[in-house]
Amino acid sequence: MELTRIGEFMVPWGESLRWDDRRDRLYLVDCMGQCLHWLEAGEPPLETMALPSMATGVVLTEDHRLVVCLADGLHVVDSDAGTTELLAPYPEGMGGRANDANADGSGNLVTGTLNLGPAPGSVWWFSALEGWRLLDDDIANTNGPLVAELGGETTLVLADTPVGVVYRYPYDGAAGTVGERRVLGDHAPLGGAPDGATADADGGVWSCVLGRGALARFTEDGLDRVVELPMANPSDVTFGGPGLDRLFLTSIALNLGEEAPPAPEAGWVMAVEGLGVVGRPEARFRLA
Numbered sequence: 073m074e075l076t077r078i079g080e081f082m083v084p085w086g087e088s089l090r091w092d093d094r095r096d097r098l099y100l101v102d103c104m105g106q107c108l109h110w111l112e113a114g115e116p117p118l119e120t121m122a123l124p125s126m127a128t129g130v131v132l133t134e135d136h137r138l139v140v141c142l143a144d145g146l147h148v149v150d151s152d153a154g155t156t157e158l159l160a161p162y163p164e165g166m167g168g169r170a171n172d173a174n175a176d177g178s179g180n181l182v183t184g185t186l187n188l189g190p191a192p193g194s195v196w197w198f199s200a201l202e203g204w205r206l207l208d209d210d211i212a213n214t215n216g217p218l219v220a221e222l223g224g225e226t227t228l229v230l231a232d233t234p235v236g237v238v239y240r241y242p243y244d245g246a247a248g249t250v251g252e253r254r255v256l257g258d259h260a261p262l263g264g265a266p267d268g269a270t271a272d273a274d275g276g277v278w279s280c281v282l283g284r285g286a287l288a289r290f291t292e293d294g295l296d297r298v299v300e301l302p303m304a305n306p307s308d309v310t311f312g313g314p315g316l317d318r319l320f321l322t323s324i325a326l327n328l329g330e331e332a333p334p335a336p337e338a339g340w341v342m343a344v345e346g347l348g349v350v351g352r353p354e355a356r357f358r359l360a
Contacts (some may be wrong), residue, residue, distance in 0.1 A: 073299065073346045078320070079116035082339040083109065086322025087268065088130040088172065090138075091312030093353045098312055099138065099151075100322055100341065101127040108140065108151060114312050114320065114343070121151050129173025131181050132356045139357050141170040141183060146198065148359065159359075163204040167192055172268065172308075176219045178245025179358030182207070182228060184214025190234045197248035200359050205248040207241070216269030216279060216308075219243055219355065222256075223292045229256060229277055231266035238266050238279055238290065257290040262298065268308025270319075272349040278319065280306040283328065285335075287321075287344075299347075303338040304330050311351020319344040319351070 085104040091114075092099065098111045101123075108121045108130070125143035133139060138149045145161035162170060166185050173183035176197070185193030195208040195217070207228070216238070217230040228243035228250055236259045242251030257279060259266050264284030271277050276289045276296060287299040287306065305324040312320050325339030 073344060075301070076343050076345070077337070078111065078114065078341040078343055079118060081116070081118045081341075082325065083322060083341060084325045084339050085307070086324070086339070086341060087307050088128060089268070089270075089308045089310040089320050089322055090130045090132055090354055091310050091316070091320070091351075092132055093312075093316070095136065096314070098310075098320055099130050100308070101130060101140070103128065104326075108138075108149060110151060111341070114318065119151075121149070121154055123149070123156060128169075128171045128186060129183050131173050131175050132354050133359050134356050135359070137359070139173070139181065139359075141173050143169055146170075146173075146183075159200070160198065160203070163196060163206075165206060165209075166194055166196060170196075171213060172215045172217060174217045174219075175355035175357045176228070176243070176245040177355040179356075180245055180248065181357050182217040182219075182230070184208075184211050184217070184230070187213045187234065189213075195230060199248065200357070202248070207248070207250050208253065215267050218269060218271050218277070219245065220271040220275065220277065222275055229269065229271070231269065231279065233265050233267060233282065236260050236265045238269070238277070257288060257295060259288070262286065262288055267306065268322075270310045271352060272311065273316075273352050274349055276349060278309050280309060282306065283330070287319075299344065303335045303340075304328070304332075305334075305338065310354070316351040316353070317345070317347075319347060
């Protein structure tokens with residue numbers, strides 16, 4: 073395994089990595105800087121678009137545009153034109169703004185409440201044609217939502233960061249419904265909390281271990297492996313590159329309660345290579 077830095081820039085609060093396989097472009101946001109970044113072919117220079125508020129979840133669409141979670145709702149962002157347009161305000165029942173988001177493979181997306189600590193929150197399904205549907209009203213802070221095939225079942229995976237658990241649900245994307253919630257991975261024994269996540273082509277879910285400085289891979293059978301990292305707070309991951317064999321990584325260069333100051337590598341965009349697995353093309357949201 074090899075861990076390398078991408079470029080010489082810093083992204084102090086990097087989140088929401090998405091690899092656009094049609095454009096060979098890596099997207100990410102800087103929550104602190106309130107901006108969208110991208111890297112052509114996953115390499116410098118770092119391109120930047122300022123946004124009107126803190127950006128969190130990034131979702132690819134069927135064309136070149138993105139859907140991004142901003143302060144007042146879901147926005148359609150056109151990085152080529154430099155424009156943003158409100159797609160839908162958040163539902164009243166969300167109890168605030170959304171955090172992470174992802175397309176579900178059925179043309180819709182899943183997102184949920186942003187809370188930095190334990191608090192009431194929820195997870196929602198959104199369709200451009202049918203609007204919002206509540207999936208779970210007992211999630212404080214939604215991170216790393218994704219849909220994968222686990223054990224032959226279409227499964228919604230997402231983390232509740234303050235609780236420290238990655239959950240799984242049987243999922244019907246067309247109907248916007250979930251089945252019984254179960255635990256896929258518990259981060260407490262790992263000494264951290266879950267943040268962003270992605271899935272590989274072999275049914276493995278790679279989850280950032282916030283506070284521990286590691287990546288954990290969970291499968292249908294439980295914890296499969298742990299990859300140690302030099303920074304305490306990895307925040308998101310996605311597979312990219314022509315063969316989807318590079319695992320791109322962001323982190324948070326802020327002290328989140330640790331005794332030691334952030335490591336020099338905190339805030340770098342990095343790539344992990346040689347993991348022996350490849351990713352899947354990102355799912356896309358249908359705007360119409």
